[in-house]
Amino acid sequence: MSDVVITGFGATTPLGGDAPTTWEGLVAGRNGVHTLTEDWAADLPVHFAAEAVDDPTNHIPHPKARRMDRSSQLAIVAAEEAWADAGLELPHDADGEPVDNGIDPERLVVCCATGIGGLHSLLGQWDIQKDRGFRRVSPFTIPMLMANAPAANVGLLVNAKAGVHTPVSACASSSEAISLGLDQIHLGRADIAVVGGTEAVIHPLPVAAFSQMQALSKRNDDPEHASRPWDADRDGFVLGEGAAVLVIETIEHARARGARIYGTLAGAGISADSHDLVQPDPTGAGQASAMHKALVAADLSPTDINHVNAHATSTPQGDLAEAHSIRTTLGAAADQVLVNGTKSMTGHLLGGAGALETFASVMALLRRQVPGTINIEHLEEDLPINVVRKTTALPDGDLAALNNSFGFGGHNVTLAFTNANATR
Amino acid sequence: MADNTKTLADIADIVNDITGVDQAEVTPEKSFIDDLDVDSLSMVEIVYACEERFGIEIPDDKSKDLKTVGDAIDFINAAQA
Numbered sequence: 279m280s281d282v283v284i285t286g287f288g289a290t291t292p293l294g295g296d297a298p299t300t301w302e303g304l305v306a307g308r309n310g311v312h313t314l315t316e317d318w319a320a321d322l323p324v325h326f327a328a329e330a331v332d333d334p335t336n337h338i339p340h341p342k343a344r345r346m347d348r349s350s351q352l353a354i355v356a357a358e359e360a361w362a363d364a365g366l367e368l369p370h371d372a373d374g375e376p377v378d379n380g381i382d383p384e385r386l387v388v389c390c391a392t393g394i395g396g397l398h399s400l401l402g403q404w405d406i407q408k409d410r411g412f413r414r415v416s417p418f419t420i421p422m423l424m425a426n427a428p429a430a431n432v433g434l435l436v437n438a439k440a441g442v443h444t445p446v447s448a449c450a451s452s453s454e455a456i457s458l459g460l461d462q463i464h465l466g467r468a469d470i471a472v473v474g475g476t477e478a479v480i481h482p483l484p485v486a487a488f489s490q491m492q493a494l495s496k497r498n499d500d501p502e503h504a505s506r507p508w509d510a511d512r513d514g515f516v517l518g519e520g521a522a523v524l525v526i527e528t529i530e531h532a533r534a535r536g537a538r539i540y541g542t543l544a545g546a547g548i549s550a551d552s553h554d555l556v557q558p559d560p561t562g563a564g565q566a567s568a569m570h571k572a573l574v575a576a577d578l579s580p581t582d583i584n585h586v587n588a589h590a591t592s593t594p595q596g597d598l599a600e601a602h603s604i605r606t607t608l609g610a611a612a613d614q615v616l617v618n619g620t621k622s623m624t625g626h627l628l629g630g631a632g633a634l635e636t637f638a639s640v641m642a643l644l645r646r647q648v649p650g651t652i653n654i655e656h657l658e659e660d661l662p663i664n665v666v667r668k669t670t671a672l673p674d675g676d677l678a679a680l681n682n683s684f685g686f687g688g689h690n691v692t693l694a695f696t697n698a699n700a701t702r
Numbered sequence: 703m704a705d706n707t708k709t710l711a712d713i714a715d716i717v718n719d720i721t722g723v724d725q726a727e728v729t730p731e732k733s734f735i736d737d738l739d740v741d742s743l744s745m746v747e748i749v750y751a752c753e754e755r756f757g758i759e760i761p762d763d764k765s766k767d768l769k770t771v772g773d774a775i776d777f778i779n780a781a782q783a
Contacts, residue, residue, distance in 0.1 A: 341722035413750060417743040
């Protein structure tokens with residue numbers, strides 16, 4: 279099978295409106311979590327979140343933007359950046375006339391996930407219907423709220439005809455999208471794929487609902503330090519929003535067009551807990567299974583792994599279960615592996631998290647710098663993993679990393695990356 | 703006597719907001735669908751936006767008769783009279 283390499287990144291996140299700014303924020307240990315200024319927030323049990331800092335409507339023509347949910351708008355901004363970063367032209371000019379950009383649409387696939395879908399559009403249009411009657415409901419409500427809308431919009435952007443897909447597996451969604459894109463290429467259905475995920479659900483209902491689940495941090499008096507994976511006083515995750523997208527392709531396809539390469543998407547592992555709808559299996563067996571399958575798929579052994587970007591949402595049970603499942607998978611080799619939790623800076627992008635953390639993992643290998651995990655004051659005692667608190671250098675030579683994403687529903691996805699083929 | 707210039711300017715703003723067509727292109731003789739490239743769902747949005755802006759009701763069986771910008775101006779002026 280051909281190596282599948284990463285040739286483009288785009289991101290619009292709580293740390294910056296593009297991928298380079300987001301990476302600078304991660305390396306600098308910048309916090310993206312703030313008190314919400316919206317009127318509705320003060321009455322809720324949690325009134326902070328990690329909002330995307332750059333308004334996506336600044337980058338999309340108004341007539342298009344007004345027909346997209348914010349989740350699609352963020353996805354389009356990230357996809358446009360990733361496509362250009364891969365050295366590719368859009369397949370049409372500003373007037374909509376076709377442009378030959380050298381990409382065969384029949385060999386191009388899109389896999390763009392969301393955990394929840396067009397929630398602002400769904401609830402916003404329902405508010406309009408209740409207040410002003412059905413004749414004020416937008417005729418675009420359904421194509422705005424449907425969960426496949428971000429993928430479909432990205433597909434239109436790049437003219438993908440080999441397939442447009444939307445995996446939905448809660449907080450594992452965009453890692454599953456990346457895995458699905460890799461599968462499509464390995465199955466011979468595509469040579470190049472635009473893969474990633476998006477989420478935009480900072481709205482009173484999800485804030486109330488996640489809070490009712492006791493899933494969110496309630497550190498209202500100190501939101502900047504609320505997301506603190508593996509800290510002894512962690513009390514839940516911080517809701518984030520944003521999108522991250524990457525372009526992946528076979529090494530042959532990338533070389534033929536002279537693309538610059540970030541690294542190799544070496545393999546993916548997927549498992550399901552089938553234990554409980556929302557609680558992770560406390561034995562960590564499902565998580566360990568996903569990591570083990572990713573190692574096997576990538577032909578890597580535990581001693582090859584330098585870095586793990588953990589799912590690490592800052593929940594009391596989740597962080598601990600993952601630490602143990604990493605240890606179970608990597609064994610004694612785990613002592614040498616730098617593990618971080620970048621959600622400490624970005625909050626939890628739900629369906630965008632896996633793609634954002636893929637970006638962080640691949641950049642860590644390329645730049646040989648693992649971003650730290652901020653906000654840890656008292657590290658949980660007796661952790662069986664090596665948690666990186668400050669940005670730390672990786673050694674010279676061959677490098678490999680894993681990125682874990684776990685979702686409500688018992689979905690476990692691990693992606694494996696190496697710095698092989700990198701030319702950036 | 704209704705102010706056609708003001709009505710036209712308001713319609714031009716609505717069409718621009720929904721489709722991106724330049725306000726100056728929106729003139730009475732233009733057909734929404736043939737000249738301004740308004741698709742059927744956009745036309746639904748334009749009709750509802752006109753109802754809001756002008757405080758009138760445009761029944762579905764009347765809205766399909768609004769072929770040109772001038773048709774819309776005439777309907778709105780009559781509805782407001």
